[in-house]
Amino acid sequence: MEVRNILLVEDDELDVISVKRSLRKLEHSYNLDTAYNGIEALEILQQCKLREKPLPDIILLDLNMPKMNGIEFLKALRQDEKLRDLKVFVMTTSGDEADRKTTEQLGVSGYLIKPLNFNNNDKRTDSLEGFFQFHLRKIIAL
Amino acid sequence: MRLSTLIFLGFSVVIVLSLVDSYVNNLLSDKVNQNIVFLTRSEAVIRNSSRLHKSIIEMQSGFRGYLLTDEQEFLQPYFSGLKVIPRLFNEQRALIKESDVQSRKLDSIARLHQEWINYANSLIEAKKESLEESRVSNRYQYLFENKLRKQVGKKINDNIASIFRRFDRLEYQVRENRRDQLLLSIDRTKTFSFIFSMLTVAVGVMSGIYIVLLISRRIKQMVNLAESISKGQFILVKDNKNDELTSLSNSLNIMSTELSKNISELEKRNRELNQFAYVVSHDLKAPIRGIYNVVQWIEEDLGEEISSEMRKYLNIIPQRINRMEDLIHGLLDYARISRDKPVKEVVDVNIMLQGIAEMLVPESFRLNIDKMPVLFTEKIRLEQVFSNLISNAVKYSKGENPAIEIQSEEKLNAFQFKVIDNGIGIDPQYHSKIFEIFQTLREKHDKESTGIGLAIVKRIIEEKQSTIKVESEPGKGTAFIFTWPKD
Structure with a gap:
């Protein structure tokens, strides 16, 4: 199976761990880079271009971040000729319809709202890790 | 203009008109009084004149009687006339001193009378002389022939009588004129008084109505403002009159603005x-x-x-x-x-309650739901209310034969719902407390009770301008009764 390159842009340490643990459980080969805000993510992508390293197959993007938020990052990404075609998945706690619309206009492959409560007795998504596991499986399989 | 000035002005006009009216009436009564004085005096003049004339005539009769009969007795009126007549003349003169014409007439009467007295005296003395000497004296004879026979006395007397007639006629005429004038002025005053009274009443009534309308219109504006404020519309009163009520409307406006702010x-x-x-x-x-x-x-x-x-x-x-x-x-x-703000939709409360019961009410409960209405309302809110009340009924049930009953009753503008259980009940001292947020009558760490449910219910019902109350006693179950508007 082909190795997936994933760039996770997320400022919450806990979410980063959740994603990592979920990926580990998927038994799927992957390389994970982590950026804690939009600027770090852009820097990583610039380095990829310079060193001719492979660009990520998927960017998992949070929206609420310090320094440069997800939407600003997405705008910058879509303006870069070499980066504009990268696949982006938004994973946010924001239920704001305006955010969803803006990101859709900027072109995203998916928009997931991270749940805040886990009392729905759905084993697949009963914890944040479960939630990531459930969705990452589908995303990576793309 | 200030209202007090306006009221003062209205009253002033009325008062001035009344003053003018009473002044005119006063003038008239002065005139009447003057006339009464005049008439009284005039009557006295006439009376005096007739007494004077009578005395003169009596003197003349006495004189003639004496000459005819030689009886001294006949001279009695003559002598008393000599005494009385000058006094009468003086009285009359005093009464008519203002009228030159009459005074002159009186003077000529006095002069003629004096003339007659001289003539009469001489004849009487001559008569006495001849009586004493028991023969007709030459002097008497002479006087008799030259004066009496030639009717000197009679002429004088006729003259006096004629002057008296003219005197009286003039006095009557003056009196008549005075009466006519008086009647005319009474008539005029009546008309004048009537017009002024009417004018006073008209001005009084009109200014009264005007001021009352003015004030009531302004007050009505303010009442409207207060009503609007009570309805939550903070409008302002337009008032540029600058009077006493303006300060009130200004205060109201300030209040309205403040309230609105x-x-x-x-x-x-x-x-x-x-x-x-x-x-x-x-x-x-x-x-x-x-x-x-x-x-x-x-x-x-x-x-x-x-x-x-x-x-x-x-x-x-x-x-x-x-x-x-x-x-x-x-x-x-x-x-x-x-x-x-949830959207309104058609809600069949029967179906809604079935759904809620399926989720919240365990099989062991006896559940009895009346026929429920179909409403057009905010479904989520009504659902929240029923869910909270029903889950409370489940939570606070007693062990054996738990039962829940839900009733509905149609009122004028609302439906009244009752959620009744046979659970542990609530002591009346807590009835108002249970609707406060975070008030739960169980232990703090009780898993199922957060103390928010009834606060939510109350807040929802109050947002709908409706009411909720509780009827309960410990051990006797609980009934929550609330209203819900029809539309």
Whole structure:
């Protein structure tokens, strides 16, 4: 199976761990880079271009971040000729319809709202890790 | 113009008109009084004149009688006339001193009378002389022939009588003129007085009506303002009259503006508070979720290495997290009531209650639901109310034969619903407390009760301008009775 390159842009340490643990459980080969805000993510992508390293197959993007938020990052990404075609998945706690619309206009492959409560007795998504596991499986399989 | 000035002005006009009226009436009564004085005097003049004339005639009769009969007795009126007549003349003169014409007439009468007295005296003396000498004296004879026979006395007397007639006629005529004038002026005054009274009444009534209308219109404006304020519309009164009521309307305007400012400030605060509650409860969830995850990771990664005691501790954490989440949910629901405005839809309360009962009421409960109405209303809100009340009925049930009954009754503008249980009941001293947020009558760490449910119910019902009350006694079950508007 082909190795997936994933760039996770997320400022919450806990979410980063959740994603990592979920990926580990998927038994799927992957390389994970982590950026804690939009600027770090852009820097990583610039380095990829310079060193001719492979660009990520998927960017998992949070929206609420310090320094440069997800939407600003997405705008910058879509303006870069070499980066504009990268696949982006938004994973946010924001239920704001305006955010969803803006990101859709900027072109995203998916928009997931991270749940805040886990009392729905759905084993697949009963914890944040479960939630990531459930969705990452589908995303990576793309 | 100030209202008091206006009122003062109106009264002043009325008073001035009344004063003019009474002044004119006063003038008239002066005239009448003058005339009465004049008439009295005039009557005295006539009376005097006739007495004078009578005395003169009596003198003349006495004189003639004496000459004819030689009897001294006949001279009695003559001599008393000599005494009385000058006094009468003086009295008459005093009475008519203002009239030159009459005075002159009186003077000529006096002169003629004097002339007659001289003539009469000489004849009487001559007669006496001849009587004493028992023969007709030459002097008497002479006088008799030259004066009496030639009717000198008679001429004088006729003259006097004629002057008296003219004197009296003139006096009567003057009196007549005076009476005519007086009647005319009485007539004039009557008309004048009538017109002025009418004018006074008209001005009084009109200015009264004008002022009353003015004041009542202004007051009505203010009443309208107060009514609008009570309805929550903070309008202003337009008032540029600059009088006493203006300060009142200005105060009202200030009050209205202040109220409007305060209310919008209050509404803003309320919105902020709701926003705050929403944000806080939303943000509170993230750390809890983190703790929950970390506990799961510990359990997963340590697996069998965890001691059974440690596992017990670790199990407490998710329990408490669930309670925390329940609390946060309650807060969120509470904050959302005035934040979100749900859409209205057709709600069949029968179907809605069936759904709620299926979710919340265990099989062991006897459930009895009346025929319920179909409403056009905010479904979520009504659902929240019933859910909370029904879940309370379930939570606070007694062990044996638990039962829940839901009734509905149509009122004028609303439906009245009752949710009745046979549970543990509520002591009346807590009846008002139970609707306050975070008031639960059970122990603090009771898993199922957050103390928000009834606060949410009350807030929803109050937002609908409806009411809720509780009827309950310990051990005798509880009935929650609330109204819900028809549209």
